[in-house]
Amino acid sequence: MLTQLRIKNLILSDEININFDKGFNALTGETGAGKSIIVGALDYIFGKPLKIDLKYEKDKPVILEADFNLNNQNEDNTKNTLEEMDLNHDINHIITISREISLKNRSISYVNGKRINQKQLGILRSFLVDFHSQKDQFQIYDNQYQLQV
Numbered sequence: 001m002l003t004q005l006r007i008k009n010l011i012l013s014d015e016i017n018i019n020f021d022k023g024f025n026a027l028t029g030e031t032g033a034g035k036s037i038i039v040g041a042l043d044y045i046f047g048k049p050l051k052i053d054l055k056y057e058k059d060k061p062v063i064l065e066a067d068f069n070l071n072n073q074n075e076d077n078t079k080n081t082l083e084e085m086d087l088n089h090d091i092n093h094i095i096t097i098s099r100e101i102s103l104k105n106r107s108i109s110y111v112n113g114k115r116i117n118q119k120q121l122g123i124l125r126s127f128l129v130d131f132h133s134q135k136d137q138f139q140i141y142d143n144q145y146q147l148q149v
Contacts, residue, residue, distance in 0.1 A: 001069045003094070007041045008063040009056045039131070042066065046125040047109065047118045050101050062101040068128050069094055078127045085120050087111045097124065
C-alpha cells in the first residue's frame with residue numbers, strides 16, 4: 001500500500017508531501033486541481049521518461065519518493081522479489097522508492113537507498129501499483145487480455 005508520496009520540483013509545485021491512510025483513498029477535484037500531477041509522479045517514480053519542460057525550476061533536479069507498506073499486499077511475493085533483487089525492507093515492512101531526475105534529464109532510481117535499474121522498477125511496479133482509469137473498459141477488446149481473463 002502506498003503510504004506517502006513526496007514530489008519536489010515537478011510541474012507547478014515546488015514541493016508536495018501526501019500521506020495516504022489505510023483503506024480507500026480517493027483523489028478528487030476540479031479539472032486543473034493537480035490530480036494528474038500526483039498520478040504522473042507515480043508513473044515517473046517507476047521509470048516513465050520525464051519531459052524536461054515539466055520541471056518547476058529548470059536549474060534544480062526533480063526528486064520523487066514513494067513509501068510502500070508491504071503488509072497485507074502480496075506480502076510474500078513482494079518480499080521474495082525484493083530478496084531476489086538483493087533489496088531489503090525495514091523492520092516495519094516499508095520500502096522507499098526514489099528517483100532523481102537531473103538537470104540533463106538523466107535519472108537514478110533507488111529502493112531503500114540502493115540503486116536499481118528500469119527492469120527492477122518494472123517488476124516492483126507490478127507488485128505495488130495498480131492503476132485504473134476511465135478507459136479501462138477498452139481492455140476487453142484486447143485478445144491477450146481476453147485470454148488472460
